[in-house]
Amino acid sequence: MIERISSKSEVRAAIAEARKEGKTVGFVPTMGALHEGHLSLVRAACDRADVVVVSIFVNPTQFAPGEDFENYPREVDADLALLSADGVEIVFTPSVGEMYGAGAQVSVDPGPLAMRWEGEARPGHFGGAATIVAKLINVVRPDLAFFGEKDYQQLRVVTRMADDLDLGVRIVGCPIVRDHSGLALSSRNAYLSAEEYSWALALPAALQAATAALRRGEWDARALEAIMATTVARESGGAVTLDYAAVVHAVTLEPASTLDAPARAIIAGRAGATRLIDNCALEPALPGRD
Numbered sequence: 001m002i003e004r005i006s007s008k009s010e011v012r013a014a015i016a017e018a019r020k021e022g023k024t025v026g027f028v029p030t031m032g033a034l035h036e037g038h039l040s041l042v043r044a045a046c047d048r049a050d051v052v053v054v055s056i057f058v059n060p061t062q063f064a065p066g067e068d069f070e071n072y073p074r075e076v077d078a079d080l081a082l083l084s085a086d087g088v089e090i091v092f093t094p095s096v097g098e099m100y101g102a103g104a105q106v107s108v109d110p111g112p113l114a115m116r117w118e119g120e121a122r123p124g125h126f127g128g129a130a131t132i133v134a135k136l137i138n139v140v141r142p143d144l145a146f147f148g149e150k151d152y153q154q155l156r157v158v159t160r161m162a163d164d165l166d167l168g169v170r171i172v173g174c175p176i177v178r179d180h181s182g183l184a185l186s187s188r189n190a191y192l193s194a195e196e197y198s199w200a201l202a203l204p205a206a207l208q209a210a211t212a213a214l215r216r217g218e219w220d221a222r223a224l225e226a227i228m229a230t231t232v233a234r235e236s237g238g239a240v241t242l243d244y245a246a247v248v249h250a251v252t253l254e255p256a257s258t259l260d261a262p263a264r265a266i267i268a269g270r271a272g273a274t275r276l277i278d279n280c281a282l283e284p285a286l287p288g289r290d
């Protein structure tokens with residue numbers, strides 16, 4: 001039976017009960033408006049933990065000024081229906097006041113990993129995201145917490161934070177779930193008109209073009225970035241404005257020069273008013289390397 005809980009103390013009590021029975025706890029933090037991407041994390045959690053806790057909290061502190069905090073889709077009833085079908089035990093739906101008491105002022109500094117890319121485009125975003133993840137992890141105290149590779153930089157920041165702050169949780173990254181056309185699922189896709197949706201497909205097309213060029217032997221990171229940018233311009237007829245299309249080291253997120261270490265292609269841009277991000281692994285097929 002799914003239990004919806006909105007207070008921190010009640011969540012702690014419910015989890016303490018499960019712990020008494022020796023159960024392991026898996027945690028999936030979300031902002032709701034759930035789709036198959038979120039549900040893939042939930043299923044991974046159900047596979048690997050006895051009790052699964054999902055949080056739904058649209059966290060104001062990770063939205064930069066002028067972003068879509070007010071308009072962000074909120075569909076808690078539909079979300080609960082999806083989660084009960086998936087066998088989740090506890091859904092934590094705190095209010096902003098429950099998570100941030102009056103006078104709250106201490107936050108997490110997410111460090112250098114958060115400075116480039118999304119951190120540059122969305123000032124304050126990772127400080128807010130890391131802080132709420134740390135707080136939720138401190139409430140739930142899970143064994144495992146599941147994050148999507150869709151938000152690759154967030155996954156790296158959270159993994160680093162869990163290690164550096166000794167949060168005592170193992171961070172598990174899960175693959176990106178895409179729709180039938182290859183667009184990475186996102187709660188923000190609901191904002192897209194049919195025309196904007198067709199422009200948005202330029203992002204996965206750019207990642208595919210980079211992957212294909214790498215397979216053909218193009219190992220130069222700047223050349224792959226140029227291929228991504230021209231693909232976006234061509235496929236969207238110039239309608240998508242790029243924030244970045246970069247090839248980065250998969251762990252440090254620093255710009256990669258050549259592809260001899262694990263790398264990631266990361267891309268962000270706007271289709272109409274909607275900002276979208278996507279990424280993929282870039283692994284050259286080396287003889288003798290699995």
Ligand code: AMP
Nearest residue numbers: 030031032037147148150151176177185
């Ligand atoms: P959000 O509700 O956007 O904060 O996302 C909650 C979690 O779901 C994050 O760990 C995201 O990376 C993950 N997520 C969102 N979209 C996808 C997707 N298409 N595939 C896999 N994970 C996703």
